[in-house]
Each structure stands twice: as C-alpha cells, then as structure tokens.
Amino acid sequence: MTTTRTRIxxxxxxxxxxxxxxTTIGVAGALAEAGSNVLVVDLDPQGHLTDGLKVPQAPSGPGAANIYRALVGEHTGLDGLLVRHSEPAGALDVVPNAFEMFMAVRDVDKVKAREQRLAKLLVHTRGLYDHVLIDPPPSLDILTDNALTAADGVLIPVEAEDSSLKALELLLPQVASVDADLRVKPLELHGLVVSRLRRPVNTLARSVLDEFGKLDGLPVxxxxxxxxxxTEAWRYGRTPVDYAPESEHAQAYRTLAGVLEAAR
Ligand SMILES: Nc1ncnc2c1ncn2[C@@H]1O[C@H](COP(=O)(O)OP(=O)(O)OP(=O)(O)O)[C@@H](O)[C@H]1O
Ligand SMILES: [Mg+2]
Structure with missing residues (x-):
C-alpha cells in the first residue's frame, strides 16, 4: 500500500x-469502492459492526490479540487484530469485536492515559489506510472519549425525531470538553447524517429536519x-454500496465518502 495520509x-x-x-458500514463500503484502503473499528461491546459485516469475532482471554487487550495495554500494534472483509477496489479491513470487550469500560478507566488508548493504537494505521472509521457504543463513556480523542473528524448520525435534537445537546458539549481537555487540534464536525428516514416524511419529521437545517456549523x-x-445487506454481511449499487442508499453513502475524502 502506498497511502501517505490517514483520515480517522x-x-x-x-x-x-x-x-x-x-453509516459506518455504508461509508466504508463507498470509500473502498472508490479505491480507498479502509479500516473500520468495532469499538462497541455489542459487536454490531462485526455482525453487520459477518466477520468472525476476535478470540478472548489472556494473551489474545483483540481490541480489548489493545486498549488495556496488553497488546501492542495492529498485528493479529485485522480481518479482511473485501476488496471492492481498495481494501476493507475490520478490527472486530471480542466477547471480553464488555469489560472495557471498567478496565480502560483504570489504565494510564485512559482517553488516549485508541489514539495510541491507531498511530499504527498511519500510512497503511486512507480512512479509518470508528463505531463507538451508544453512550458518553470512556470508549466514546477514546473515539473522540483518536479521530480527526466526526460524522453524527441522527433520526428525524425530537429525541435526536435533544441528543445533540449532550453530544456537542462532550465534543467541546474533549477538545478542551484532550486534543491539540479541535475535532472537525463534518455534520449530520439523517438515518432511517421514514417515508413519506410526516409533519413532525419535517419540522425536525427544518431544525437540523438551522444548526450552525453542522450541515445535513x-x-x-x-x-x-x-437490513438485507447487513443480513448478508455486505455493504449497501456492494449489495445495491444503484440504490439511493448507496448514493447517500458515496456522498458521505466524498466528504471524508475531501477532508483527507
Ligand atoms: N436506513 C436504514 N433502513 C433500514 N434499517 C436501518 C437503516 N439504518 C439502520 N437500520 C437498522 O436499524 C437498526 C439500528 O441501526 P444501527 O445499528 O446502525 O444504529 P446504531 O446507532 O449503531 O445503534 P446502537 O446505538 O445500538 O449502536 C439496525 O438494525 C440497522 O440494521
Ligand atoms: Mg451501533
């Protein structure tokens, strides 16, 4: 591989x-289709990314090479962590979940430089991958702090519901606090990805979409x-871009891939 710049x-x-x-799966597929070498990191102990791409879980236990052992400092570098999913044009690789990731929130909290564990690991992706996408869990915990510390930029999936507007009121201050306390350069907030939009769009959803449109510095x-x-692509472990290349979904993911590629 000849990559020189890696965008996380x-x-x-x-x-x-x-x-x-x-979104992680969709954008990764679109980037790889366009020729980028892409790594996706399953940082959620639920392991949905690993399931959605139908790659095997990493082994667990003392001495195992997996994301949990890397985060707690018992495994160094990427050796043994990577699984190849596909090679549509560029390569799509995965750092899969391991069963013992359920202990990560408790144990990463106890290690030195706890918010920087993932950044330290992903240093090894520099020059190997064009893009690294991180899929954190649904909480503002130490794993999400690790993702926000390791990344160059952020994509924020939302639904067209009031609860998603409310969620931004928690997320944006968290990003600001990570910027203030843990980062040299502020995170780039690329913008929102309105996901799972039910059609026809009802009045309530329309009003939330209007509110999203008014958010300063956070484009849809x-x-x-x-x-x-x-859901079908997920069932078969394929990316929507590969499974339904002509779909509106594939097109949306290609648009997002273009945003990330332009930022690289
Ligand atoms: N555009 C879509 N159309 C249909 N189903 C979708 C779409 N996007 C996501 N889903 C499905 O909705 C569910 C939730 O999506 P997903 O798992 O991507 O959300 P998430 O934010 O990662 O969830 P979690 O917070 O549990 O990690 C999944 O079953 C997924 O397959
Ligand atoms: Mg998820």
Missing part, C-alpha cells in the same frame, strides 16, 4: 439505534431512508 473519523452519537453502525450531509436495502 468517529461515527458517533450517544443516542442508541440512530444508524451509527449502518446526507439522508438515508428507512429501507430493506440496509
């Missing part, structure tokens, strides 16, 4: 079920309708 993006929102994992980058394209 956290796909984050502490609100659950808003499309973080689906793409809209991804609710559709079986996403």
């Amino acid at each position: 993006t956290a796909v984050t929102n502490q609100k659950g079920g808003v499309g973080k994992t689906a 980058l793409a809209t991804v309708p609710l559709s079986v394209v996403v």
Whole structure:
C-alpha cells in the first residue's frame, strides 16, 4: 500500500439505534469502492459492526490479540487484530469485536492515559489506510472519549425525531470538553447524517429536519431512508454500496465518502 495520509473519523452519537453502525458500514463500503484502503473499528461491546459485516469475532482471554487487550495495554500494534472483509477496489479491513470487550469500560478507566488508548493504537494505521472509521457504543463513556480523542473528524448520525435534537445537546458539549481537555487540534464536525428516514416524511419529521437545517456549523450531509436495502445487506454481511449499487442508499453513502475524502 502506498497511502501517505490517514483520515480517522468517529461515527458517533450517544443516542442508541440512530444508524451509527449502518453509516459506518455504508461509508466504508463507498470509500473502498472508490479505491480507498479502509479500516473500520468495532469499538462497541455489542459487536454490531462485526455482525453487520459477518466477520468472525476476535478470540478472548489472556494473551489474545483483540481490541480489548489493545486498549488495556496488553497488546501492542495492529498485528493479529485485522480481518479482511473485501476488496471492492481498495481494501476493507475490520478490527472486530471480542466477547471480553464488555469489560472495557471498567478496565480502560483504570489504565494510564485512559482517553488516549485508541489514539495510541491507531498511530499504527498511519500510512497503511486512507480512512479509518470508528463505531463507538451508544453512550458518553470512556470508549466514546477514546473515539473522540483518536479521530480527526466526526460524522453524527441522527433520526428525524425530537429525541435526536435533544441528543445533540449532550453530544456537542462532550465534543467541546474533549477538545478542551484532550486534543491539540479541535475535532472537525463534518455534520449530520439523517438515518432511517421514514417515508413519506410526516409533519413532525419535517419540522425536525427544518431544525437540523438551522444548526450552525453542522450541515445535513446526507439522508438515508428507512429501507430493506440496509437490513438485507447487513443480513448478508455486505455493504449497501456492494449489495445495491444503484440504490439511493448507496448514493447517500458515496456522498458521505466524498466528504471524508475531501477532508483527507
Ligand atoms: N436506513 C436504514 N433502513 C433500514 N434499517 C436501518 C437503516 N439504518 C439502520 N437500520 C437498522 O436499524 C437498526 C439500528 O441501526 P444501527 O445499528 O446502525 O444504529 P446504531 O446507532 O449503531 O445503534 P446502537 O446505538 O445500538 O449502536 C439496525 O438494525 C440497522 O440494521
Ligand atoms: Mg451501533
């Protein structure tokens, strides 16, 4: 591989079920289709990214090479952590979940430089991958802090619901506090990805979309309708771009890939 610049993006929102994992898979597929070498990191102990791409979980236990052992400082570097998913044009690799990741929130909290553990690991991706996408859990915990510390920029999946507007009131101050306390350069907030949009768009959803449109410095980058394209691709471990290349979904993910590629 001949990459020189690596762009790290956290796909984050502490609100659950808003499309973080689906966005990670979709954008990763679109980037790889366009020729980028892409790594996706399953930072959620639920392991949905690993499931959605149908790659095997990493082994657990003392001495195992997995994301948990890397975060707590018992494994160094990327050796043994990477699984190849596919090579549509560029390569799409995964750092999969391991069962013992459920202990990470408790244990990463106890290690030195606890918010910088993932950044330290991802230093090893520099020059190997064009893009690294991180899929954190739905909480403002130490794992999400690690994602926000390691990333260059953030994509924020939201739904067209009042609860998503409310969620931003928690997320944005958290990003600001990580910027203030843990980062040299502020995180780049790329913008919102409206996910799982039910059609026809009802009046309530329309009013939330209008509110999103008024948020300063947080553009709506793409809209991804609710559709079986996403769930079917997930079922078969494929990315929507590969599974349904002509779909509106594939197009939305390509748009987002373009945003990240322009930022690299
Ligand atoms: N555009 C879509 N159309 C249909 N189903 C979707 C779409 N986007 C996501 N889903 C499905 O909705 C569910 C929630 O999406 P996803 O897992 O991506 O959200 P999440 O924010 O990562 O959730 P969590 O907070 O649990 O990590 C999943 O079952 C996913 O397959
Ligand atoms: Mg998820």
